[in-house]
Amino acid sequence: MKPKIFIDGEHGTTGLQIRTRMAGRSDLELLSIPEAERRNAAMREDLLNNADIAILCLPDDASREAVSMVSGNNRVRVIDTSTAHRIAPDWAYGFAEMDSAQPAKIRDARHVANPGCYPTGAIGVIRPLRQAGILPDGYPVTVNAVSGYTGGGKQMIAQMEDEANPDHISAPHFLYGLTLKHKHVPEMKMHGLLDRAPVFAPSVGKFPQGMIVQVPLYLDDLASGATIESIHSALVEHYAGQSIVEVVPLAASEKLGRIDATELAGADTMKLFVFGAPGGTHVNLVALLDNLGKGASGAAVQNMDLMLSA
Ligand SMILES: NC(=O)C1=CN([C@@H]2O[C@H](COP(=O)(O)OP(=O)(O)OC[C@H]3O[C@@H](n4cnc5c(N)ncnc54)[C@H](OP(=O)(O)O)[C@@H]3O)[C@@H](O)[C@H]2O)C=CC1
Ligand SMILES: CC(=O)N[C@@H](CCC(=O)OP(=O)(O)O)C(=O)O
Structure with missing residues (x-):
């Protein structure tokens, strides 16, 4: 089965560019929310919980809300592009080249904070x-x-x-x-x-x-x-x-x-x-x-x- 990826905030600047980079990737299944429904919390919660990896491209508060929406679901892994979790001790910092141990930390993490x-x-x-x-x-x-x-x-x-x-x-x-x-x-x-x-x-x-x-x-x-x-x-x-x-x-x-x-x-x-x-x-x-x-x-x-x- 292909890994399911949901970009919460896919119609914003960062989200759109991630989508562009994933276009043509046949190894992934991209879950998508219609632009008009981008702030529909029930739909987002459903898509977030169906993803293997949720990539959050949202303002900080909305990112925190998205993380709380999947907190009871151990299967979903999260990459947060916002500032919300970048100094949180239980999140891996997603700068692979900053340290020789970092790629393995990111690979094995449930929660990854994408750097600013x-x-x-x-x-x-x-x-x-x-x-x-x-x-x-x-x-x-x-x-x-x-x-x-x-x-x-x-x-x-x-x-x-x-x-x-x-x-x-x-x-x-x-x-x-x-x-x-x-x-x-x-x-x-x-x-x-x-x-x-x-x-x-x-x-x-x-x-x-x-x-x-x-x-x-x-x-x-x-x-x-x-x-x-x-x-x-x-x-x-x-x-x-x-x-x-x-x-x-x-x-x-x-x-x-x-x-x-x-x-x-x-x-x-x-x-x-x-x-x-x-x-x-x-x-x-x-x-x-x-x-x-x-x-x-x-x-x-x-x-x-x-x-x-x-
Ligand atoms: N732009 C950049 O160069 C970089 C951005 N980032 C980070 O990426 C994140 C996104 O930024 P960016 O893409 O620039 O921002 P944008 O404003 O371009 O996009 C944010 C998207 O999130 C949506 N959104 C806002 N609030 C909610 C909500 N409560 N529920 C659902 N969707 C919501 C917006 O919808 P709507 O149109 O309705 O507002 C919009 O589609 C930020 O946390 C930012 O810090 C990180 C590094 C660089
Ligand atoms: C030009 C501009 O306004 N830049 C943003 C930083 C980019 C961003 O959204 O922040 P992250 O890189 O931390 O996610 C700012 O200074 O707040």
């Missing part, structure tokens, strides 16, 4: 340096980022694309999260293995998909002897043996004059760069991804496939 888009980039560069002892306790980490506007879901897409929208945004680039209390900070701290919450400065650009996450560091405040080369080597070692996260060679990074936030739009991979001059005093760690690729829908499909491999 910005945290995927931030944790992707920070965690290997914490594990290698390069980034010391107490370091004041900052995370500066720009996302494509699909990161804000249907509402922001309408604000950016529809000039008649009463809340139309005409800015080509804007900062937000100005109170520095963004929902992604606890997740970055926990899975980045940080002892201090990072300062997180997000922004949105007038392009639909793509993301740059930057973590600049002072070399002389890192572990003694840290260099651009040793940081790069730690990332290369961490990501050896997998094909989703690419650590760009230093020689290639040195030749780049600019980074295009949309370069990986439509891809489910992530590129990591270490920028800085040889013998210099600072480095800038940069993650490039698609907020809807490795940042959401691509990662959800990757996690589903890992869970189905159990």
Whole structure:
């Protein structure tokens, strides 16, 4: 029997992209809810309980409600793309490349929390340096980022694309999260293995998909002897043996004059760069991804496939 997959929120931004990625997969049976019934709780509960894997592409509160709808059904496994369960101890964090033990944890989990888009980039560069002892306790980490506007879901897409929208945004680039209390900070701290919450400065650009996450560091405040080369080597070692996260060679990074936030739009991979001059005093760690690729829908499909491999 084919595994049954139900995407709760399949008509939203993340859900639609997961559906697109599953189109043509003859190894899966996709359960579906008509768009007009997307908020019909009884229908959703029925479909959720008939699924082998339910992928939640909903706001946080609706995700919590969906989880409660299947709480008495041990057969249903859940992937939640919202922020609701990303630091919950009994959920596996769905970033397979962050640790060598993570793929098996995801494969065997009943509940998988899909990472946030910005945290995927931030944790992707920070965690290997914490594990290698390069980034010391107490370091004041900052995370500066720009996302494509699909990161804000249907509402922001309408604000950016529809000039008649009463809340139309005409800015080509804007900062937000100005109170520095963004929902992604606890997740970055926990899975980045940080002892201090990072300062997180997000922004949105007038392009639909793509993301740059930057973590600049002072070399002389890192572990003694840290260099651009040793940081790069730690990332290369961490990501050896997998094909989703690419650590760009230093020689290639040195030749780049600019980074295009949309370069990986439509891809489910992530590129990591270490920028800085040889013998210099600072480095800038940069993650490039698609907020809807490795940042959401691509990662959800990757996690589903890992869970189905159990
Ligand atoms: N967009 C992105 O780049 C990323 C998004 N995510 C996460 O994915 C989740 C979904 O976000 P996104 O796809 O962008 O959002 P959208 O607003 O585009 O889609 C959400 C969907 O959920 C539906 N929905 C809302 N409330 C309920 C409810 N109570 N019951 C049933 N359906 C409901 C919406 O229906 P309606 O049209 O009626 O509102 C809509 O179809 C969020 O938790 C977000 O944090 C994660 C990483 C990146
Ligand atoms: C541009 C924009 O608004 N981005 C969203 C993040 C994307 C998202 O929905 O959050 P997750 O990645 O955690 O699921 C935000 O900052 O709230």
